[in-house]
Amino acid sequence: MATTPGFRPTHVVPGDGMPAWEAPDPARPTVPLDPLLPVQLVERHGDWAHISCANGWSAWVDGRYLVAVPQDPPVTGGPPTDVGDPRPLLARAAEALTGYRAAVEELAVGGLDGESFRGRTHGLRIGVVVDGESMWLYDPTEGRWLYGDGRRLSTYVTDRADPGRAGPGRAPTRVVAPDGER
Known part of the structure; x- marks a missing residue:
């Protein structure tokens, strides 16, 4: 997958x-967007959000439901999130990509x-975004995106319910809103 130069995910x-x-x-x-897809917020108009994907494709979504991601890498080393x-x-x-x-x-x-192609690729989920030393990698077994710096991985966001929450959650990281969004 070719990545658009300057792409840096702001949300998933x-x-x-x-x-x-x-x-x-x-x-x-x-086309609907896949779960946990990293996107970049381009602009907002009320509840509408114009987003861009790593491959350059863009669309409008209900911005209220986008999950903001940390602009700084997650804190690594914590036992529950350290991979x-x-x-x-x-x-x-x-x-998986080779297959x-x-x-x-x-x-x-x-x-x-x-139909055979759909059957052969059914359930396949692959996700890798590399930006210099920073990497976001999807782990389909655990249903989560991980952040890595080349040496270690830490949970970035997950589509599994947190024991203390009703729905999908994120690793205990500091969330920073993109410029102009509060």
Whole structure:
């Protein structure tokens, strides 16, 4: 996946995913956004938020439901959120991407039909955003995004319910709102 230069996630999509629109108009829906997708807030108009994704695609969403992410890396080393060595999870992501790429190639040359492709890729979730030394990596086994600095990973946000909360939660990190949003 090609990443748009300057892309830096400011939010993630809630754990249930969310609808999106081509314009701030409910009559113009587009493809819904995947759960925990990192996005960058471009602008706001009331409750509408114009977001951009790492691949350059943009849409309008209900900004009230976006989950703000820390602008500073999460604090590492805490026992409940510390994950450790990023290499095993990077290897699993590479294997999943290789499998997906093989399915795309087979679909492109006619070796798979659309339904077979959907069956082969059903449930596959891969997420990696690299920005210099900073990395956000999705762990589909645990349903969470992790932040890494090349040496260690820490839970960034999760789509699993926190024991003390009703719904999806985040690691105990300091949340900083993007410029102009309070």
